[in-house]
Amino acid sequence: MKQKRAVELAPDELRAEAAVNEVLGTCRFDYDDQAEPGKADFLLDPFDGAGPKVALEVSSMTDPGRQGLWKGLDRHYDGPVPGLKGDWLVQFTPGVHVRKSATPLVALLQHLEREGVDRIGRNGWPDSTPPGEFPTPEHAENLRTLHTLKIVSAQRVRSDRASGRIFPFEVTGGIARHTADTISPYIDAFLGSDQGANKVKKLARYTDREGHLFVWADRGQLDVTMALRQGFVPVDSPDVPDSLHTVWFGSLNADQAVYRWTRSGWTIAVVTSWVPTLDVRVEG
Numbered sequence: 001m002k003q004k005r006a007v008e009l010a011p012d013e014l015r016a017e018a019a020v021n022e023v024l025g026t027c028r029f030d031y032d033d034q035a036e037p038g039k040a041d042f043l044l045d046p047f048d049g050a051g052p053k054v055a056l057e058v059s060s061m062t063d064p065g066r067q068g069l070w071k072g073l074d075r076h077y078d079g080p081v082p083g084l085k086g087d088w089l090v091q092f093t094p095g096v097h098v099r100k101s102a103t104p105l106v107a108l109l110q111h112l113e114r115e116g117v118d119r120i121g122r123n124g125w126p127d128s129t130p131p132g133e134f135p136t137p138e139h140a141e142n143l144r145t146l147h148t149l150k151i152v153s154a155q156r157v158r159s160d161r162a163s164g165r166i167f168p169f170e171v172t173g174g175i176a177r178h179t180a181d182t183i184s185p186y187i188d189a190f191l192g193s194d195q196g197a198n199k200v201k202k203l204a205r206y207t208d209r210e211g212h213l214f215v216w217a218d219r220g221q222l223d224v225t226m227a228l229r230q231g232f233v234p235v236d237s238p239d240v241p242d243s244l245h246t247v248w249f250g251s252l253n254a255d256q257a258v259y260r261w262t263r264s265g266w267t268i269a270v271v272t273s274w275v276p277t278l279d280v281r282v283e284g
Contacts, residue, residue: 011074012252016058016214017042019258020248023269025051038202043209055206057199060216061190070219072098073168081106084164085113091121091152092168101149108145109154109166121153122146180232182223183259183266187238187247190215200241210245214258217251228254234266 009031021027026044044054062070069092076098088109092098112120120142121127127143129135135143146154157167190196203211217224228251238261240247249259260269 010071012060012216013041013058015252015255016216016248016250017044017056019250019269019271020044020054020056020212020214022271023258023260024054026054029053038205040202040206043206053209054212055203055209056212056214057203058214058216059190059195059199061186061218061221062216069094069096069098076102077166077168080164081166082164083110084166085162087157087159087162087165087167088154089157089167089169090154093150093152096150101151104145105149105151105154105166108142108149112142112154113156118156118158119154120146121155123153126153126155179223180227180234180266181236182221183227183234183249184236184238186217186221186224187215187240187249187261191238191240200244204243211243212246212248213244214248214250217249219253221251224249225251225253228257228259228268231257231268233268234259237261237265 017028020042021044024044024046025048026046028042029045030043032039032041040055041058042054042056044056046052073092084106086109090105108120112118117128117139119126119128120139122143127135129139134140146152191200199213200211203213238247240261245262247259247261249261250257255271255273257268257270260267
């Protein structure tokens with residue numbers, strides 16, 4: 001029999017599974033290897049046999065363009081970059097081509113290191129050019145390179161522990177409200193979408209298991225990140241169908257806590273920070 005191609009689980013899926021397993025004391029029984037239509041992302045069983053059996057679906061509110069950007073950034077900049085001495089904070093835009101920009105970006109940062117330049121930016125304020133002055137011809141060329149790469153800025157972080165890493169980030173227009181008032185409305189909006197309806201339909205198949213839905217907030221939904229970090233608990237509840245037992249809501253920028261909704265309301269579950277490991281199965 002021809003061997004089936006291995007299926008890579010996405011980092012956000014692994015992070016969600018890790019959080020749920022840690023809180024519930026469950027472990028993976030099976031997962032969606034894309035061989036069976038309509039199968040839940042994860043089937044989780046209790047370690048001791050006494051806890052809940054769970055069917056878990058993982059989803060995201062992330063804009064597809066932004067999601068593609070961050071998958072590329074996570075893949076290309078997950079460790080030290082050969083030839084780079086310092087650590088750099090680099091602001092990318094959704095339009096950047098991560099793979100094509102990687103080599104010229106490293107070359108530009110290496111050049112800046114040799115020249116002793118710690119900041120370069122197209123916005124003005126993060127640039128090394130003194131206020132009221134024009135950039136030198138050489139620096140203007142570097143700014144044009146930055147523009148061509150669709151990168152906004154780069155700033156070196158000087159530290160004795162620098163390892164030659166690029167730390168990507170993206171500035172969005174999100175507003176960080178210091179309340180938890182937006183949490184339930186976000187879930188209502190997701191459940192009312194075609195994507196949400198499809199997730200609920202898949203989970204409804206598993207009548208012998210609790211249906212759990214884990215949703216990741218968009219990176220631009222800064223209010224979710226801030227509310228989690230501040231420990232703000234919503235006092236309202238989303239409109240959740242009867243077939244759905246538990247809703248989890250998390251932020252990839254606040255990975256030490258996740259929101260958990262049950263029929264008793266919202267709580268915040270504290271989880272350890274984790275680095276997802278690739279789990280790939282090959283079946284004959």
